[in-house]
Amino acid sequence: MDLARQAQDGDESAFAEIVRRYSPRVFSVASRFFRQRSLVEEAAQEVFLKAFTQLGSFEGRGSIEGWLTRIATNTCLNMIRGAKRRPELTVSDLTDDEAQWLDHVDGREQPSVENIVVATDLADRVLSVLSPEDQQALLMIDGEEASIREVAEATGWSESKVKVRAFRARKKVREAMEKLLNRGDK
Amino acid sequence: MKDKHIIDVLDNTSIASLSENELSEVQAHARECVSCREAYEAARLIGVVLQSRAQTKIEPSPFFQTRVMAAWREEQAVDSVPAMLRLWRSARAVVSSMAVTTAALAALTFMLPAQTTPVMDQRASMLSAESVIMGSDDQMTYEQVLSTIYEDDDEAR
Numbered sequence: 001m002d003l004a005r006q007a008q009d010g011d012e013s014a015f016a017e018i019v020r021r022y023s024p025r026v027f028s029v030a031s032r033f034f035r036q037r038s039l040v041e042e043a044a045q046e047v048f049l050k051a052f053t054q055l056g057s058f059e060g061r062g063s064i065e066g067w068l069t070r071i072a073t074n075t076c077l078n079m080i081r082g083a084k085r086r087p088e089l090t091v092s093d094l095t096d097d098e099a100q101w102l103d104h105v106d107g108r109e110q111p112s113v114e115n116i117v118v119a120t121d122l123a124d125r126v127l128s129v130l131s132p133e134d135q136q137a138l139l140m141i142d143g144e145e146a147s148i149r150e151v152a153e154a155t156g157w158s159e160s161k162v163k164v165r166a167f168r169a170r171k172k173v174r175e176a177m178e179k180l181l182n183r184g185d186k
Numbered sequence: 187m188k189d190k191h192i193i194d195v196l197d198n199t200s201i202a203s204l205s206e207n208e209l210s211e212v213q214a215h216a217r218e219c220v221s222c223r224e225a226y227e228a229a230r231l232i233g234v235v236l237q238s239r240a241q242t243k244i245e246p247s248p249f250f251q252t253r254v255m256a257a258w259r260e261e262q263a264v265d266s267v268p269a270m271l272r273l274w275r276s277a278r279a280v281v282s283s284m285a286v287t288t289a290a291l292a293a294l295t296f297m298l299p300a301q302t303t304p305v306m307d308q309r310a311s312m313l314s315a316e317s318v319i320m321g322s323d324d325q326m327t328y329e330q331v332l333s334t335i336y337e338d339d340d341e342a343r
Contacts, residue, residue: 012255019254023246031243040244041253048254049261105234116238123239126232142200142233143240170232171197177228 004064008055019048022068029072029154032139033080033132035124043079047072069154073136080132094180098122102180126173134169141166190215192222196229202237 003021006014023044030043051071058067094102101118123143127135136155140146141162146154151162192212195204204212216226274281326334 012258015258016251016255019251023250023254027246028243032240035242035244037244037247041247041250044246044250045254045257049257052258102231105231116241119235119238120242123235126235127239139236139240142202143236145200145202167197170200170229173232174196174225174228177232178224181224181228181231 004055004058004060007052015052018051018064022065023048025065026068026072029069030076032136033076035120039079043072043076046079047075050075066153070156073155077132077136094125095121098125126176129172129176130169134165134172137162137165138169138173142170191219192216193225196225200236201226201230201233 003014003018007018026044026047027040030040030047034040034043047068051068054071058064095118097114097118098121101115101122105115105119127139130138133155137151140151140154141148148159148162148166151157151166152159155162157165192215195208195212201209201212212226216223
């Protein structure tokens with residue numbers, strides 16, 4: 001809270017300290033939405049500049065980290081909205097590596113770096129059938145094992161809204177994945 | 187759960203968050219039910235790819251803080267200039283060119299001698315349609331017009 005107040009009073013070093021201390025957290029949030037470093041950095045910078053202008057609205061009831069997480073989530077959602085989404089996942093969207101990965105993945109053994117890259121690409125393809133908000137909910141809950149409450153705090157949504165989003169997203173990506181798995185049968 | 191379809195369970199929660207008992211029940215059902223087996227396999231793979239995706243984090247570069255502070259100072263500098271001055275700076279070129287144009291138009295209006303506009307020939311409005319057709323400036327009577335028009339016919343007769 002002291003840092004926030006000092007920064008609000010125009011103390012440059014306090015603001016610099018906020019940036020230094022919380023940029024890993026803000027980058028972590030932005031990484032959920034973007035995989036390109038330039039986009040993550042752009043989003044993170046916008047988050048801190050926005051945070052500075054909104055310091056007056058930070059009442060100190062929660063942590064600065066939680067407050068910044070919410071700003072980061074909303075900023076990234078705004079950035080990603082309007083971006084062209086793939087309407088439907090098709091077999092032709094899969095690369096050879098992804099198709100091979102799907103055929104052989106076990107999930108129990110420790111994945112290699114190459115496999116993580118392939119799986120991450122595949123995750124982005126599957127997630128692209130969802131709205132940015134649903135992507136966010138699913139990635140946090142099923143990917144990062146965050147609780148419903150944590151997602152609600154990070155996004156500002158109610159817990160029931162988070163549950164609905166997660167349910168809907170899970171169903172949609174499962175159906176998309178089933179289509180991919182059945183690609184050889186059709 | 188063995189006889190109950192598990193699709194709702196799979197959509198309600200991630201496989202990773204199922205307890206051991208729940209997981210073995212889900213797997214037992216999936217072994218015997220084809221549609222649920224496909225759903226289970228898809229949900230399992232989704233869990234794997236999402237966890238891989240969640241591991242992909244980009245760390246801030248060492249220069250990030252410097253970059254943000256530079257952007258912040260730039261914003262501060264912009265904010266310190268009065269709004270009217272900023273407005274004037276951005277609109278200066280347009281306002282100047284408009285002022286020059288207005289001055290030039292005013293000079294042309296007041297300084298050049300006024301030109302007389304040609305007065306419409308009053309007589310023109312008095313001409314009848316028939317006289318215009320006949321190409322004559324003089325007013326013609328109705329009989330004259332008729333006789334001029336039907337002159338050829340009379341000759342023919």
